Amino acid sequence: xxxxxxxxxxxxxxxxxxAERLRVLWDAQSFAPEFxxxxxxxxxxxxxxxxxxxxxxxxxxxxxxxxxxxxQLASGEVGHGYVQGRDKDKAKLAALVDALMQGDKADVVKxxxxxxxxxxxxDARETRAAKAAATKVDFFTMVRGED
Amino acid sequence: xxxxxxGGERAIDNAHAWLAExxxxxLDVAELSIAQIxxxxxxxxxxxxxxxxxxxxxxxxxxxxxxxxxxxxxxxxIRAYRTTLPRFGYSNPIDTADMACDRRISATFKDAPGGQVxxxxxxxxxxLLDFALAAEGEVPEAPQGQARTExxxxxxxxxxxxxxxxxxxxxxxxxxxxxxxxLELPADRALRLQSLTRGDEGFVLGxxxxxxxxxxxxxxxxxxxxxxxVEVEMDIPELGFAIDIGEIEVTECETVNQFAGSKTEPxxxxxxxxxxFGQSERKSISMALVDRALRWKELxxxxxxxxxxxxxxxxxxxxxIQATGFLEHIKLPHYVDFQSELELxxxxxxxxxxxxxxxxx
Numbered sequence: 287x288x289x290x291x292x293x294x295x296x297x298x299x300x301x302x303x304x305a306e307r308l309r310v311l312w313d314a315q316s317f318a319p320e321f322x323x324x325x326x327x328x329x330x331x332x333x334x335x336x337x338x339x340x341x342x343x344x345x346x347x348x349x350x351x352x353x354x355x356x357x358q359l360a361s362g363e364v365g366h367g368y369v370q371g372r373d374k375d376k377a378k379l380a381a382l383v384d385a386l387m388q389g390d391k392a393d394v395v396k397x398x399x400x401x402x403x404x405x406x407x408x409d410a411r412e413t414r415a416a417k418a419a420a421t422k423v424d425f426f427t428m429v430r431g432e433d
Numbered sequence: 434x435x436x437x438x439x440g441g442e443r444a445i446d447n448a449h450a451w452l453a454e455x456x457x458x459x460l461d462v463a464e465l466s467i468a469q470i471x472x473x474x475x476x477x478x479x480x481x482x483x484x485x486x487x488x489x490x491x492x493x494x495x496x497x498x499x500x501x502x503x504x505x506x507x508x509x510x511i512r513a514y515r516t517t518l519p520r521f522g523y524s525n526p527i528d529t530a531d532m533a534c535d536r537r538i539s540a541t542f543k544d545a546p547g548g549q550v551x552x553x554x555x556x557x558x559x560x561l562l563d564f565a566l567a568a569e570g571e572v573p574e575a576p577q578g579q580a581r582t583e584x585x586x587x588x589x590x591x592x593x594x595x596x597x598x599x600x601x602x603x604x605x606x607x608x609x610x611x612x613x614x615x616l617e618l619p620a621d622r623a624l625r626l627q628s629l630t631r632g633d634e635g636f637v638l639g640x641x642x643x644x645x646x647x648x649x650x651x652x653x654x655x656x657x658x659x660x661x662x663v664e665v666e667m668d669i670p671e672l673g674f675a676i677d678i679g680e681i682e683v684t685e686c687e688t689v690n691q692f693a694g695s696k697t698e699p700x701x702x703x704x705x706x707x708x709x710f711g712q713s714e715r716k717s718i719s720m721a722l723v724d725r726a727l728r729w730k731e732l733x734x735x736x737x738x739x740x741x742x743x744x745x746x747x748x749x750x751x752x753x754i755q756a757t758g759f760l761e762h763i764k765l766p767h768y769v770d771f772q773s774e775l776e777l778x779x780x781x782x783x784x785x786x787x788x789x790x791x792x793x794x
Contacts (some may be wrong), residue, residue: 290674298677302664331487331518332678333610334665335526336708338622340587340685342601344526345608345623347630348710350488350665352521352678366671370679371489411533412580418535419578421551425543 296387296400300380301369303403311399312379317386320360327355327367327374353377363388456501470494479682479711480504484753485511486612486631488681488710505633505753512754525675527663529685529708531584534661536712539588541654541689547585552660588657589687589704598689598702618745625727625748629720630709632751638715640741640751641722649726649739653705656689660712684709686717690725693732703732723747 300308331349338345354368355377365385367377386395457464471478471494481493485508493511500506536552539545551557553575592598608623611631616624629637644651664677686707694700705725707717726741740746750756 293672294674294676297672298664298666301676301678302680329518330521331515332521332524332665332667333612334488334524334681335608336529336626336683337526337601338626339589339601339687339704339706340529341603343604343606343608343623345626346523346610346612347527347627347683347708348483348486348488349515349518349520349612350679350681351492351518354521356671366669368667368669368676368678370665371491413577414535415533415580415582416577417575418550418552419580420576421536421553422578423549423551 293384293387296396297366297368297380297384299400299404299407300367300383303369303407305369305371305373305376307403307406308376308379308399311402312383315394315398317382317391317395319382319386321357321365321382321385322360324356324358324364325354327353327377329353329372329374355381357381357385359385359389361389456499465498467491467494467498470497476712477502477504479713480634480716481507481511483710483713483716484508484631484633485515487511487515505757509754509757522667524678525666525668527665527681527683529659529663529683530587532659532661532663532683532685534585534659536660537585537657538659539655539657541656542588542591545588545591545657547581585659587687589689592656592689592702596699596701599693599704601704616748618748620744620748622724622728622731625744626706626708626720626724628748628751629707629723632720633753633756634713634716634719636751636753637719637723640726640747641719643739644722644726644741649729649737649742651690651722651725653688653690653722653725655718655721656687656704658684658686658714658718660684660714682711684711684713684717686714686721688718688721688725693734703728 330352332352333349334347335344336347337343350370351372352368352370353373353376354366355374356364356366357378358364359382363385365381365383365388367379367381367384369377369380383395383399386392387400471490474494474497475490477497478490478493481496481504482488482490484504485493485496487493492514493507496507496510496514497504499510534547534550534552536554537547537550539549543549589598593600606623608627609621611624611627616628620628643649645653660682662680662682665679665681666675667678668675684707686705688705688707690703690705692700693703703725705721705723705728707720707722707724709717709720723741726739727744727747729736729742736742
């Protein structure tokens with residue numbers, strides 16, 4: 287269960303990560319593992335659903351673009367990439383990271399790719415939240431000069 | 434009736450070449466990049482994503498560039514592109530209670546938990562042209578406050594606690610999908626919402642405004658309006674569990690409207706709902722008002738004969754791609770159709786003139 291939770295977390299992180307940032311972090315290392323495609327990168331769409339009133343019955347809101355692929359490392363691990371947008375290279379990197387995270391390089395990949403990605407995304411999120419907080423209204427009542 | 438006529442190829446090719454040149458405009462001016470459109474015309478990009486019904490800011494920016502800023506043409510390009518994409522599946526419903534809010538306001542509760550957060554809004558600007566923008570310059574960084582990390586609760590949740598507002602029917606029924614099955618009437622609420630969220634902003638705004646002016650009068654308070662990012666989660670069959678496949682910006686509007694009640698239920702506020710891709714505040718409020726007006730039957734209200742209550746009228750005319758396709762086709766050659774009309778009018782005139790002559794004799 288913990289393994290599934292971890293994998294869910296890193297795959298979710300990779301799906302949302304800015305492609306450029308992922309490429310830079312990947313290129314800074316020299317993993318370059320050998321692999322075979324199980325499913326070559328493919329661009330498609332997912333229909334996004336919302337809920338009526340935020341909590342009620344589901345409805346179809348509209349689609350978003352997604353790129354996916356699957357590959358197998360020479361060492362046997364199978365990696366899947368599911369990423370937002372139309373970027374076959376990003377999907378490949380996501381699948382490679384997913385596969386490497388299942389092998390003996392997991393700690394290095396985590397430290398050099400996943401953790402910096404996560405930190406960058408949390409920082410970006412925190413900055414937006416801080417700017418939003420600065421626009422929060424502080425109501426006060428004027429003293430009306432009555433006794 | 435259309436008849437194939439040859440002979441236009443050269444004219445068409447040359448027209449397209451000229452279009453490309455006009456699109457580029459004066460070569461003395463730098464060319465727009467897709468990234469510039471995406472970053473600096475973000476609300477136009479949002480509208481193209483919402484009405485094109487495909488969330489992809491780069492594609493929407495490209496469409497705007499290709500369409501020379503004609504929004505409906507850009508939406509058309511996106512709709513055409515999306516039909517070429519294989520469908521990987523359906524997401525789990527997004528959880529707007531978990532939104533990272535850039536903006537969150539309530540017109541009904543001043544002291545709502547989470548506060549009134551204005552965000553990057555045009556509200557309270559004086560709508561005076563800012564000539565400083567005509568010159569290039571650095572923008573000072575926006576001030577920062579103490580970031581909120583906990584989720585922002587929905588306002589309707591508080592009203593629900595007292596039973597003052599109708600609760601939404603919580604279920605996981607599979608909703609109908611307009612992109613798979615043609616719209617048939619009567620449409621349930623899920624189909625109406627899908628249709629409205631991709632409907633033309635101007636049309637939905639006009640319909641919503643008509644309800645405010647008294648056609649199907651149903652006074653709405655904006656219980657809550659929130660804009661921000663939500664995660665999109667999908668079950669991945671090869672994994673056997675769900676992951677986030679991305680993050681999208683949406684605008685959500687919940688209206689609080691006047692009452693419904695019955696012999697068994699005491700009076701309660703009713704609700705309208707708007708949810709739109711991107712920062713699309715006007716569209717989202719409009720959607721909520723029209724959603725509420727279309728609910729007259731299920732809430733046991735009278736049909737006032739108002740356009741906004743007529744689901745056939747609203748849903749069959751809200752799609753700007755259908756509308757513009759049918760509207761604009763009348764400029765294409767109808768030579769044979771028109772030839773028969775010409776013959777008919779000549780015949781009618783001959784007969785009428787003959788009658789005049791007979792009467793004169």
